[in-house]
Amino acid sequence: MTKFIHTIIVFVLATFSISIHANSEGEAMYGALGCASCHGENGRSNDEAIPSLAGKDVEWIIQQLEYFQSGQRQNSYMNAMAPMAEGFERSIAEYLSIQDPQR
Ligand code: HEC
Numbered sequence: 001m002t003k004f005i006h007t008i009i010v011f012v013l014a015t016f017s018i019s020i021h022a023n024s025e026g027e028a029m030y031g032a033l034g035c036a037s038c039h040g041e042n043g044r045s046n047d048e049a050i051p052s053l054a055g056k057d058v059e060w061i062i063q064q065l066e067y068f069q070s071g072q073r074q075n076s077y078m079n080a081m082a083p084m085a086e087g088f089e090r091s092i093a094e095y096l097s098i099q100d101p102q103r
Contacts, residue, residue: 026095029088038077042099054099061093 030036030043035053039045043054053061066089067073068082085092 026088026091026093029085030092030095033081033084033088035081035085035092043096044099044101044103052101053096055101056093056096058090058093058097061096062089065089065093 038047038050039053040047040050043052043056045052064073065082065085068075068078069086071079
């Protein structure tokens with residue numbers, strides 16, 4: 001019985017830490033790559049020339065990053081920034097999608 005409870009506890013902790021990790025990677029990369037310096041903390045931009053990303057659809061964000069990477073969408077800042085997000089598009093998009101667009 002003790003072993004059974006132990007197994008359950010380990011399982012719950014493992015599941016919990018995996019889900020925390022999935023969100024924090026996107027959050028960490030959003031900060032580390034400097035996205036936050038333009039798009040604002042938690043994806044809420046303070047500058048009207050820069051779009052807010054909080055609460056946007058995951059697939060849509062990934063698509064925009066791919067358009068900037070391929071040059072299909074042109075913006076001098078984003079054509080430079082998007083390639084740096086390579087490999088992290090989904091985790092960053094997932095992090096942004098669950099941020100509250102309201103302050
Ligand atoms: C130097 C400022 C700057 C930085 C740094 C920056 N962006 Fe942007 N981003 C912009 C601007 C300006 C636009 C609007 C481009 C346009 O009008 O087409 C934009 C657009 C976007 C869009 C499309 C939003 C929309 O409403 O169309 C996404 C998604 C995005 N950025 C994600 C990111 C991510 C992820 C990072 C970090 C890897 C990042 N940006 C870093 C300035 C920046």
